[in-house]
Amino acid sequence: MYKTTTRKKILSLCLLTLSQAGWTQTQTVQVLEFHPAPGQFVNVLPEANANSTQDDVNRRCEDLLNDEGNVISLGTYGGYITMKFDHPIVNKYGSDFLIKGNGMYAIDDPKYGKETIGGSIEPGIVYVGVGDNLETAKWYELAGSEYYTNEIHDFEITYFKPTTEACEHQLFGSVCDNYIKWNCTWTDAKGERRDSTGYHMKNQFHLQTYWPQWEDKDQLTFKGGCLPNNAVMYDPKYWVQYRYAKDAYGYADACPAKDLLYSSFDINWAVDEKGDPVALDHIDYIRVMTGIFQYCGWLGETSTEVSSVVDLHLVEGYDDKPYIITPRKRPSTGIQLPTVPDHQMQGDAAYYTLTGQRVERVERGKIYIHKGKKVVF
Incomplete structure (x- = not known):
């Protein structure tokens, strides 16, 4: 890991030497690991069968990644892909790389209409690795907007291989209600260990x-971080994420695919397992993991998709006008202020409990957080 000014100079000299020696840095992506969690697009994006290795x-x-217009599905929560280029990605001013998904907004949101910021939004957590090889690399999470507020940091889930591909079904759009069994555990906001067990169904559109x-x-x-659920069911046939x-x-995959600014990532967001910022002057690996554990009826699991990865510093003219995203500040108190917009009480009208939970209505005699301040009713 490079941390000092001297080592930064060494890295720059090494990259310059490679360039002078005729080594051309490219945008070609190498996939080192692909381990999707179960999902309706698994064995389809990409194609695979019982004989695949x-x-x-x-x-x-x-x-798929190196041919524009394709997508890879990571399945439900936890599924991931690990990638690298033929060179380290250097940490410079502004965002350093781009990950495009296939996110989009709904054109007929039943509640927000054209003003919606919802549709098919399936956030994936991004990790970066530093090291000479994958086995010994040190990994860091890029702390996104929800990291210090609503993200669970120690979620663990086990999925069990189905014993049948069709079974009893009563749920809308299902061909097998109790299809994929799962067990999960996590630590809640009060520090208590929680667990849950259930099933994901199999839908009629992907057999x-x-x-x-x-x-x-x-x-x-x-295992890893787990983001808050983001889906609303307006009726059994209409879900919006x-x-x-x-x-x-x-x-x-957490914004429309054409939104290059918010599809970009800054190495400066890296944090260690304690949530403390880490100074990295380059990274060697990128890992994307489906970050939400959520099943939306007939629509299926929330699954992060990846369509391309770009080293922005290789894009001509980018470093002269880089993407700049100002990160959320780490809370200095025990009160965590969520950044998730309330879809029941929108924008500035949102109220939160002192433990960071959104509420749809306030009660007299209780303290809430509103517009960043404590208020009492």
Whole structure:
């Protein structure tokens, strides 16, 4: 890991030497790991079957990422992909790299109409790695807009391989209600350990197995941060997944795909396992993980999609006018102020409890946070 000015100069000299020696830095992405969690697009984006190997799907992911217009689905919570370029990404002023998804806004939001910031928004947490090889690399999370407020930092879930591809079903759009069993644990805002068990259903629109066929395992376990749910069901047939705010940042597939500013990422957002900022002058690896554990009925799981990754410093003229996103400040008190917009009480009208929970109505005699201040009713 490079931390001192001297080491920064060494890195710059090494990159310059490679360039002078005829090594051309490219935007070609190499996929080192692809481990999706179960999902309706698994074995489809990319294609895979019972004869596929891990190396097969890694190469297929590379083909999709390096051919504009394709997407890779990471499945439900925890599914991830790990990538690298043929060079380190250097930490310079402004955002350093871009991750495009396939996010979009709804054209007929039943509540917010054309003013919506919702539609298909499926945030993925981004991690960056530094090291000579994947096995020994040191990993850091890029702290997005929800990191210090509503994100759970120790979520763990295990999925169990289904024993059947069709079963009893009564849920709307389902062909198997109790399809993928899961167990999860996490620490809540009060510091208490919680757990839950349930099933994901299989929907009628995607009938292939949702279990990654190249994974020779009966259980898949994923760990990491977990973002707050963002979906609203207006009726069983209409779901909308909202952005956390118009200026929410730091997550893949968390804004419309054409929004390059909020699809960009700054290495300066890196934090360690304690949430403390870490000074990195370059990164070697990028990992994107589906960050929400949420199932939206017939619409299926919330699954982060990735369509391309770009080193912005290789884009001609970018460093002269880089993307600048001002990060949220780390709270200095025990009160955490959520950045998630309240879709019941919008914008400045939102009220929160002292533990950071949004409320739809206030009660007399209680203290709330409103516009960043304590208020009593």
